[in-house]
Amino acid sequence: MVDARGLSCPMPVIMTQKAMKSKEDYYEVLVDSKTPCENVTRFAQSQGYKVDVEEKGGEFLLKISR
Amino acid sequence: MAEKKNDKLLIIIAGLIIGVIAAGLAYLGNPKNMGFCIACFLRDTVGGLGLHRAPVVQYIRPEIVGIVIGAFAAAFVKKEFSSKGGSAPMTRFVLGFFAMVGCLMFLGCPFRMILRLAGGDLNALLGLVGFAAGILCGIFFLKSGYSLKRTYALTAGEGYWLPIVEVVIFVLLLAKPAFLFFSEEGPGSMHAAVGFALCAGLVVGVLAQRTRLCMVGGMRDLVLFKETRLLWGFIAILVAALVTNLVLGGFKLGFAEQPVAHMDGLWNALGMLLVGYACVLLGGCPLRQLVMSGEGNADSAVTVLGLMVGAAFCHNFGLASSGEGPTANGKIAVIIGIIVVTLIGVVNTYVKAEAAKEAA
Numbered sequence: 001m002v003d004a005r006g007l008s009c010p011m012p013v014i015m016t017q018k019a020m021k022s023k024e025d026y027y028e029v030l031v032d033s034k035t036p037c038e039n040v041t042r043f044a045q046s047q048g049y050k051v052d053v054e055e056k057g058g059e060f061l062l063k064i065s066r
Numbered sequence: 067m068a069e070k071k072n073d074k075l076l077i078i079i080a081g082l083i084i085g086v087i088a089a090g091l092a093y094l095g096n097p098k099n100m101g102f103c104i105a106c107f108l109r110d111t112v113g114g115l116g117l118h119r120a121p122v123v124q125y126i127r128p129e130i131v132g133i134v135i136g137a138f139a140a141a142f143v144k145k146e147f148s149s150k151g152g153s154a155p156m157t158r159f160v161l162g163f164f165a166m167v168g169c170l171m172f173l174g175c176p177f178r179m180i181l182r183l184a185g186g187d188l189n190a191l192l193g194l195v196g197f198a199a200g201i202l203c204g205i206f207f208l209k210s211g212y213s214l215k216r217t218y219a220l221t222a223g224e225g226y227w228l229p230i231v232e233v234v235i236f237v238l239l240l241a242k243p244a245f246l247f248f249s250e251e252g253p254g255s256m257h258a259a260v261g262f263a264l265c266a267g268l269v270v271g272v273l274a275q276r277t278r279l280c281m282v283g284g285m286r287d288l289v290l291f292k293e294t295r296l297l298w299g300f301i302a303i304l305v306a307a308l309v310t311n312l313v314l315g316g317f318k319l320g321f322a323e324q325p326v327a328h329m330d331g332l333w334n335a336l337g338m339l340l341v342g343y344a345c346v347l348l349g350g351c352p353l354r355q356l357v358m359s360g361e362g363n364a365d366s367a368v369t370v371l372g373l374m375v376g377a378a379f380c381h382n383f384g385l386a387s388s389g390e391g392p393t394a395n396g397k398i399a400v401i402i403g404i405i406v407v408t409l410i411g412v413v414n415t416y417v418k419a420e421a422a423k424e425a426a
Contacts, residue, residue, distance in 0.1 A: 006216025008349045008358075009283075010290060014208060019292065034146050035278055042073070043291055053202070060146070 005032040005059065012036035013043050020047060029062040037062065074295055080273040081302025087266045089310035094258035097186035098316065099326030102129060102270065103178035104352035105169030109377035111235065114377030115230035116244055122252025126239040128260050130230045132267015132357065137275040137360030138229045151364030153277050157410055158348060158365050161394035162372025164403035165344040165352065170377065171337030171400050173327055175352045176281035179338065180300065182327065184307035186319035189327050189334050196335030197342040201285045204346025207411035208290065212347065214414060217365060225362025228370060237333055253326055274357045281351040282342055310374035326389065333392040347411060361408045
C-alpha cells in the first residue's frame, strides 16, 4: 500500500516504482488527484500490470495486479 | 494499450498545435523566436506594472493571462479544479526566483528554448545541454528521496486568487491607466494584437492542462521511468514551430545575430542548468506552474510569484543578460542559484530522512 495523497508528480510514480521493486503480484496506491492517477496507471501498465481505479470522495485507489 | 496510444497521439497533436501557434505569434508581432516565453512574458508583465524599470521589457502579456484562464477553465469543466497547497511554499518561492535568474541568464524559459531551436538559434543547443544536465542533477535528488511533502486541501477560495489576479491584470492592460509602463522600443514594444495573444494563450492553456504538458517532465520521465509521453509533446512543438518558421521565413541558422539572444555558450548552458535543476525540484517548468495555478494549486501560484519577483530583481540588480551577453552580476547570481538549489535538494532529501528516522 502506497499512500501518495497530496504529492505531485513525479513523486507518486517514484514511490510506486520503489514499492514495485519487490515484484509482488498486487499493490494498492492511493492518490488524490487525476494527474498522478493517470501517471501511476501508465507506469504500472508499462511494467505489465493491470490497473483498476476506484474513485471515492476525490481520492483514487489504484489496484495494481498481474 | 489502445488508451496508451491515444495518450501519446493526443499530446503530439497538442504539441503540433502549440508549435504552430507559437511560431505564428512571432509572425504576428511578438519578438522573434518568442511566440511564447513564460519567463520573458512574466518579466515584461512585472515591468508593465512598474516593478522593474528596464524600459525595453515592459508590457502586460495577454498570453500569460490566457494560459492561466485557459487552464482554469479546462480544469473547472473537467472537475479537476481544487484549491490545495501547503507543500513548502517558501521553498517553492525561492526555487521560482532562481529559476527566473537562470531563464534571464539564457534569455528564455524551456518553452522559448525550443522555439529558439526551431528558429535556427544554435546558442539554444548549449542551453539544451545545460538544461539536460540540470535535470539530471535534480533527478539525483528525486532518486535519493527528495520531497517537498504533501499538499492539503485549502479553503475553497484559495485556488481562485491567481486566476483573479490575471483577470485584473488583463483589465489593466485594456484600460491602460497612466501608471502602467509600456515599452516604446525593444522586445517589450513588439507584440501581437491583444485579441490574438489572449486567444493563443487560452488555447495553449487548455491544451497544456489536458495533456499535462511540461518541458522538464519530458526528459525527467524518460530518465526516471523510460516514459516518453511528455517528451513527444516537447518534440512535437519543436517540429511544428520549425516547419512554421520555414514556411513563414522565420528560420535563420547560426550562432551570430540571433534575436534576443547572446553567444556566451558557457553561460547559456549554466543558466539553463539552473532552470532545469530548479524546475525538477519544483515538479514542473514555468509553463506547467502557470497551468497548475489555474487548477487551483496555491503552491504553484506562489512559485509564479517567485518567478515574477525574481524577474523584477533580475532587472533592478542588473542580473539579466542582453543581446550583448551576460552581466557579471548575473553570473554571480546564477552561481548563487545553483548553490541554493543544491542546498534545497540536500535539506529536503537527507535532513528530512534523519528526522523521520528519529520519529520512528
